[in-house]
Amino acid sequence: MKDLSHIDGLLAPRSIAVIGASEDVTRIGGRPIAAMLKAGYTGRILPVNPKRETVQGLKCYASIDDLPEAPDAALIAVPARLVPETIEALGRKGCKAATLFSAGFAEVGEEGVAAQTELVALAHKHGIRLLGPNTLGVYNVDIGYYGTFSSSLDTGHPRPGNIGIASQSGAFGAHLGALARDRALGASVLITTGNEADITVADAIHWMAQRDGIDVICAYMEAVTDPVSLLAALEAARDAGKPVIALKAGRSAVGAQAAASHTASLTGDAVVADAVLHDHGVIIVRDPESMMDIAYAASKKVLPSVHSLGVITVSGGAGIVISDEAERIGLPMPAMPDAAQARLKALLPYASPVNPLDCTAQALNDPSLLESFTRAALEDGGYGAVLCFLTYVAGSPAVSDTILAAMKPLRAAYPDRIIAFCALGAPEVLERYDDEGILVFNDPCRATRAIHAICNAGATLAGDRPAKMPVPDKIALPDCAPDEAEAKNILTKAGIACAPETRTKDVEEAVTAAEALGFPVVMKILSPDIIHKSDIGAVKLNIGSAEDVRMAFDEIMQAAKTHVPDAAIGGILVAKQLSGGVECLMGINRDPTFGPVAVFGLGGIFVELLDDVALRTCPFDVATARDMILSIRGAPILKGARGQEASDIDALAQMLSKLSIFAAAAGARLLSIDLNPVLALPQGQGAYALDAVIELNEEAS
Amino acid sequence: MKDLSHIDGLLAPRSIAVIGASEDVTRIGGRPIAAMLKAGYTGRILPVNPKRETVQGLKCYASIDDLPEAPDAALIAVPARLVPETIEALGRKGCKAATLFSAGFAEVGEEGVAAQTELVALAHKHGIRLLGPNTLGVYNVDIGYYGTFSSSLDTGHPRPGNIGIASQSGAFGAHLGALARDRALGASVLITTGNEADITVADAIHWMAQRDGIDVICAYMEAVTDPVSLLAALEAARDAGKPVIALKAGRSAVGAQAAASHTASLTGDAVVADAVLHDHGVIIVRDPESMMDIAYAASKKVLPSVHSLGVITVSGGAGIVISDEAERIGLPMPAMPDAAQARLKALLPYASPVNPLDCTAQALNDPSLLESFTRAALEDGGYGAVLCFLTYVAGSPAVSDTILAAMKPLRAAYPDRIIAFCALGAPEVLERYDDEGILVFNDPCRATRAIHAICNAGATLAGDRPAKMPVPDKIALPDCAPDEAEAKNILTKAGIACAPETRTKDVEEAVTAAEALGFPVVMKILSPDIIHKSDIGAVKLNIGSAEDVRMAFDEIMQAAKTHVPDAAIGGILVAKQLSGGVECLMGINRDPTFGPVAVFGLGGIFVELLDDVALRTCPFDVATARDMILSIRGAPILKGARGQEASDIDALAQMLSKLSIFAAAAGARLLSIDLNPVLALPQGQGAYALDAVIELNEEAS
Known part of the structure; x- marks a missing residue:
């Protein structure tokens, strides 16, 4: 349990001082008092106002110092300039929490920001915790406390x-x-x-x-x-x-x-x-x-662990509309078991008892049908939630007793399932169902969406938490942004597989490297100053011979000199050209709020046109990485859609998790990593980063 | 104007016979009468029931023949087996329209279908138009007519x-x-x-x-x-x-x-x-x-022609939530002009008058601010709709007069714009706004979605209709499904460009054809019995020499014989291999309801994983085809995303329109056409179908 007793003071004070208390119930210092008096606040209201003897019938104190006790909390409804002295006085008095209605702080610009910072320091010096400033306040109906205007x-x-x-x-x-x-x-x-x-x-x-x-x-x-x-x-x-x-x-x-x-x-x-x-x-x-x-x-505190919906309906049309919505949002509506269908069919020959279970307008004449159908959905269908589309039928006062009588035993017998009605009618009629624990919605699709959310929440709350990753030891990063070869070296050390490659300084080194790697090879300029290498012709693919290596070397150097004359050139990278497989991208981006965030997606249009990526804060384990990879819409491509071989998803997941651990270890200087493409080869053959860009924040330490 | 006078009879009868009239107001034959009596139906109710003198206080007739007049319409609430004689009697009497509550027809299976068909024939013989059977009926509040149970x-x-x-x-x-x-x-x-x-x-x-x-x-x-x-x-x-x-x-x-x-x-x-x-x-x-x-x-009959939203809000938070929703659904929220922003800023220094226009809680204290901000949005912003997030403030009876007074002149001055409130409160307070022509919604996002729909509808109703295409002359189709070469011949005649190609019967013809077309070429089996040619190795790409043509010819023939021994072989197709460009697909599919429907999409994953296609009933013109092509999510690929050349969208549109005209001309025997891929070459270079499958319905004529 975290110690949040100061918030207890703000939300459930036994006594509340109102600084700047007003007789006028429409003013900021008057509204809270009026509301508390009306609601019968169980604590003591202590108005403070030097100009008044009483406020709204309560004894009023001239100053905070005059208060007969240290209030649990204070409401501050005085102009911004008077706030510091108010805080001082509350501190002297021993008050530990204050709700600060006063505006004119950070929301009005730089000066306000400074005043606000000072204010917090002052409050904390006195052991006072602050809500606000510029807050509308709080309320807590249970004790009739209205610390709000x-x-x-x-x-x-x-x-x-x-x-x-x-x-x-x-x-x-x-x-x-x-x-x-x-x-x-x-x-x-x-x-x-x-x-x-x-x-x-x-x-x-x-x-x-x-x-x-x-x-x-x-x-x-x-x-x-x-x-x-x-x-x-x-x-x-x-x-x-x-x-x-x-x-x-x-x-x-x-x-x-x-x-x-x-x-x-x-x-x-x-x-x-x-x-x-x-x-x-x-x-x-x-x-x-x-x-x-x-x-x-x-x-209602019913969060089913089963994520499925059974629909009972008096309207075939509504059954279809609900089915459409359930499919759209991904809430399963499995069919009823055959035996149960046969049983219901015997009860009502023209019914369609599959799911939705259409008990037709007959349910109006014979409410036992509604009971039988709903019971079957709960018992035989085993749905996490049953939604009954009863529309104005359930809203009829004449019918509601019968419906309630039919539903009450079911509500009691299946306490772990949602029973919901879609119903129209007078609130006082519909509330009777609600009082029995039956959810009532006007709209069938809103009901379906809420049920979906609640079933998901039930599964989430019941499910395993992802494994906590230990915070990795800090990694030393280079002083300035590494070029591609360096970046790959750094990542390779972190366990991230990159395509086999060699940094070369001249044509002869390049030829030797290419021959050692085996043809075909790829050649690229190495320069931290050239980000979009392809655009300027500084990347050559599919180089098949020593002769072509020589030609490519010169062309790349020439292209770099022409397009980025001042670029620092670290040589040319000769890499084995891998082919086949599926192009993915992985990356890290430093979010100002949540720190390093890993991104995974398929290459090309999936990312650029469809924003089809999975994101996760770093670090995370391999299982989580796998979930991320499989969560994108393009995942079927990796699983081997379109008659292609399945990709090495295990290798991708390993790489993604390792990247996330690296990012967490690298600290605030790491701005971003861009591995694009990562080539996922067929299952068992691994995944390799073919390009790597690491950006550093030169200022952070 | 279409003659729908029979529906006038059903919806606005001057007299209504109720066949099977009941004293019991909960029965099918009793409910309509009770409802009409309650509502003060302006016409004459003529109950028919052989067993009663009166029904619900009205004179009751023993039979239809006994009625004092030919009723404009009849409600039929008798069992299915009595319906035919009832129709006969109504016919004799001269009644021209009947609402048939009775169930037990097409909805109960084959026998019912037959009975229903006979019934319609009978009714039409007597000049009677039928609503139903198995209908819940109709109502028309304006004349108090309730032909419903x-x-x-x-x-x-x-x-x-x-x-x-x-x-x-x-x-x-x-x-x-x-x-x-x-x-x-x-x-x-x-x-x-x-x-x-x-x-x-x-x-x-x-x-x-x-x-x-x-x-x-x-x-x-x-x-x-x-x-x-x-x-x-x-x-x-x-x-x-x-x-x-x-x-x-x-x-x-x-x-x-x-x-x-x-x-x-x-x-x-x-x-x-x-x-x-x-x-x-x-x-x-x-x-x-x-x-x-x-x-x-x-x-409210205000359908703005301008599709944009201005938001006035007393809550910065709500302004953001509305902006998020507007962007999600595609409702533009352009910023206010600078001069207007400056003017509003002068009125309320801490306001953010961009769009959303945050007039802060100050609008509570000074409703003239609300008026100024809303007027500016209408006048200077020129938005088609202005949504004011006023929440419980507008629901306060004390404030509503002031708000109404501020809004009434604006409502009058801008009759062609939507003014909507998001407001909470008692219905009687909120209705006052509604009465003045201001839309009132509880939820800001529902308001935003409704406004979006209405602005779209306004634009659609004001906009041009797509050009009516003349129904093309019927085209003769072959007697049985054509093979690929035939299919392409047929389509080429219809103006659809296919890749240059030659049907060949033996190796020497193939070599000659390849040399005439120019290498590289593609070779494929020609057989109506082999649909998935690639899967069995009966397609060879990238054939670069006469020698390779010879080898490919033998391999393809062998593959066909091995995998589909009984296939009718129409030779081998030698086609020029086109490369570059973007692979698309076009097709026709015969919808059982709407006839031939054209489909366009990009190839591969866009279709298979993303269902990213545009559909349209045939025929349509080139402009419509162009709209279809540009409406898919993948359209940026054709327009030249990712640094590639723009594709020849004009050629695609021409092809798609011609395909649609062909499909409309081909009639019901055409089941489907599948052009996959269609290669869209760079702008000015055309688009070509590389494969074509035409399926025919052998039975239709």
């Missing part, structure tokens, strides 16, 4: 329940809270982190992972400011069996920061963050509604 | 409005109706077509296209039973400026019917139907909720 409370208070919401953005977090409320979803806790000067979304997730009563964690993030904490928080949530549903915004900024090396253009921040979150078991969503759909489904 | 009415009647719904499936259609109702959307007309023995969804769409008061058409389809009518209906809707939103179910059945030729596996029904619907301007959706989102947006 969000106007979302004007349209109603949230409902208690086992969903927690953490959001960097105040308004967006409050939107999520209001959305949950309007859907009658219980989300007891909202934490908005604002400028994240001290406490971050990662801390909030970690706190919720440890907090009893929170079973589902929703998180909205823009930047990931502390990746180490975030990964620890996600680990804690996973250990606690709590699904984390994350909306990481800022995808459309992908590609804005063009990077020099080839693979860099594919590993933009959002894509890397997605990969990292996915690897840590996070359910990634793109919109608030999907987040709440999945949070709702997860809030 | 759907229990969806138990939870409330639909609202009047300009949306029409046509559905093959009864329950799914009623679900759509109930969904619209629960969302307070006005959908006056629902038509469910059941077994479609006579009247189809296509007819229903056509009727709605012509019907005043219906501005948006929603259609649910499984099978397309009458493609000609459907396309005519879609054309009529387009001419009337009414968007059609279609959910075509049954995608997951794609690939179930494997076909022999290569391209056939890519042109499954659902994919073809999608392509056809898309080409006719239909908005294709996959789930009922999206359908209603788009129908709602379209119901």
Whole structure:
């Protein structure tokens, strides 16, 4: 357990000082008090305002020093310039946590950044942990605590329940809270982190992972400011069996920061963050509604380990629509066993009891049919989830008793499965199903997607964690960027297979090398100053004789001199020309947040047109590398599609894992590695890097 | 205008006979009467039941013959066996349209199919048009007409409005109706077509296209039973400026019917139907909720011709989330002009007025900011749609007056643009915006998707129709499947360029041919019995000399004899070996619904792994062919990505259009054509089919 008692103070204080307390319930210093009074906050509210005797009927204190006790936490609703002295006073008083509504810090520019840094230092000096500044605050419905000035409370208070919401953005977090409320979803806790000067979304997730009563964690993030904490928080949530549903915004900024090396253009921040979150078991969503759909489904705490869907429907059409959606997103809908089909067919001759199981409008007249079909789907079909498309039928008050009576024993008998309805009708009718543990959705496809996510989450939470890789010993890198031959030397030492080759300084060396390697050979210029060698004619392929080696040597040298006159030339590389096999690419790119990230893809169009790559933070083991390789859309090519031989995927996986270990060992000076192409030969024959570019950060140490 | 007066009778009868009328309001013969009485149907209800004097307080007639008048239409709620005599009686009486609730026809198997065919013949003999059988019926809210026994009415009647719904499936259609109702959307007309023995969804769409008061058409389809009518209906809707939103179910059945030729596996029904619907301007959706989102947006009758989005937001986070979604779906969000940005910056220094335009929580305190930002987006940004993320702020009754006051003049000043809110709150508050013509969505991403669809629809409805191709004269096809050389001859006559080649019967002819064509050449067996020539070694590439021609000739003949001993051998084809260029494939596949469909794609993995093909019904012109070619994901390869020369796309387009004309001319005997590969040479150098397989249906004539 991580010590997060300071967040306990922020989220569940026994007493709360409100600095800048206001009588006006529409002001920042007034809203929280009004909300707490309305909700019956179980702790003590301690308003502070030198100008008032009372605030909203409560005794008001002239200063922090006048407070009768050290409050567990404080809400600070004073102008930015008064914040430092407020922090000082809170420190004197012994308060350990403060929510800082005040704006005018990092979000307003450089000066604000400096003020914010000073503020954090001051707070920490006094042992005070800060939420914000520029935060909309927090709430904790269970104790009626509203440390927020969000106007979302004007349209109603949230409902208690086992969903927690953490959001960097105040308004967006409050939107999520209001959305949950309007859907009658219980989300007891909202934490908005604002400028994240001290406490971050990662801390909030970690706190919720440890907090009893929170079973589902929703998180909205823009930047990931502390990746180490975030990964620890996600680990804690996973250990606690709590699904984390994350909306990481800022995808459309992908590609804005063009990077020099080839693979860099594919590993933009959002894509890397997605990969990292996915690897840590996070359910990634793109919109608030999907987040709440999945949070709702997860809030029932049924996370099936079986990833399959059985559909019962009163409409053949809806059955098809659901099947289409399930196939589109990859949620399996296996057919019912033959014997069970025959049994159902005997019950209802014109039914189609395959899957979807169409029990037709007859189920309206005879609800025992619905019971029989659903029971068969659970018992004989063994589906992780059963979705009943009942539409307005289930919404009819006249029918709902019968449906409930049919479903209750099934809900009890199969506690580890999802039972969901697609139903339309008055909320008070539909809530009765929900109260019995049946998920209710209006839309069949949203239901299908939420079920898919929850079944996946169940499998992830139940599954093995990838093996923890030891942090490798640091590797010494050269002082400046190595040329191709050096790069390959370095990588070869790290266990990465490169094509056999020799660095040559003159024509005669080249001929000797070519003869030793065996024809045909490839020849390329060696120069750290020439990146795109092919473009200027400094690469020659398919050289078949000593005579051709001589000619190629001169042509390459001439091309280099013509196109890059000032290039430092380290000779010409003569390499054995390998042929056959499948061209892949591997690379490393240093992500500003998550450090070295490995990328794997097939060469050419798969990468350039289709962005078909797998990403992973370094280091990782061979099994993980194998999963990455097999996860790309082009993987069938490696497995031997189109009548070709299967490639040596084992060798690729070995190479990729070793590359990841090398990258982790190389430290912050390693900017990127680009192995393009890597030739995957047929199974058993290995995989070889045919080219290698290593870029270093000259400034880092 | 198509004469659809019989559908007028079904949907807007002045009098309706209910055959099998029931006192019991839960029975099929009772529900429609109860619903009409409740809704105040403006016409005359004429119950028919030999056992009763009155039904639900109305005078009841013993028989159809006893009716005081010829009713405009009849609802038939009697068992299947009594239906024929009922039709006879209606015919005698002079009734011209009947809705046939009765089940037990085509949906129960062969016997039912026969009964249904007889029934239609009988009805048509009497001049009666039929809806159903096995239909849930229709309703038309505007006149209080409920010719349906759907229990969806138990939870409330639909609202009047300009949306029409046509559905093959009864329950799914009623679900759509109930969904619209629960969302307070006005959908006056629902038509469910059941077994479609006579009247189809296509007819229903056509009727709605012509019907005043219906501005948006929603259609649910499984099978397309009458493609000609459907396309005519879609054309009529387009001419009337009414968007059609279609959910075509049954995608997951794609690939179930494997076909022999290569391209056939890519042109499954659902994919073809999608392509056809898309080409006719239909908005294709996959789930009922999206359908209603788009129908709602379209119901305001604002279909902007500008396809761009401006976003105003009180939450920076939401602005990012919307931008991400817009980019994902391809809805452009261009930046505001610099001058306008500067002006807004002056109004609100910490705002980010680029696009999204973040007017921050300040807009709460000063609603004039919201007005200024929105006006700037409309005026200076010129966006087709402006989406304001206002969340719970707009839902606050206290604030809504101010927001409305700010928005009303803008709504009036920019009648051709979409103004939409993402808002949470009580329905009665949000409806006030809606009443002013502002779209209101709970979810920002659903709003974004609906706006995208509507802007696209606006562009489609405003845009040019593809040129109508004249139906070409019928072409005579050979009696049996041609071998490769014959196939190429046939296609060459149709203007499709094939690689220069010669059919040869013996070694000497082959050598002569090769020398005339120029080396290198390709040699292949000619046999209609050998489809996969390469697999058995009956294709030889890169033959560089007369000697090699001799050797290849013998090897190919030997391979053919060994592997397919009984094959009819038509000699060996000697073709000039073309090289360079990009390998494509073109083909024709006969779709059971839409006839010949042309397919275009790049060769290899683009087709096999990625299904990256464009489809189009034949015939079409060169411009359309060009659009198809450029629509595939791999198109950049043809345009010269990766530093290669651009391919001769004009030549490809010419070839594809000619192929489509040939296919249309060839008629039903043409099963498929497979040109794979087609080599697209660099610009100006043409495109050539290197292989051609034509499959014929031996039975059709």
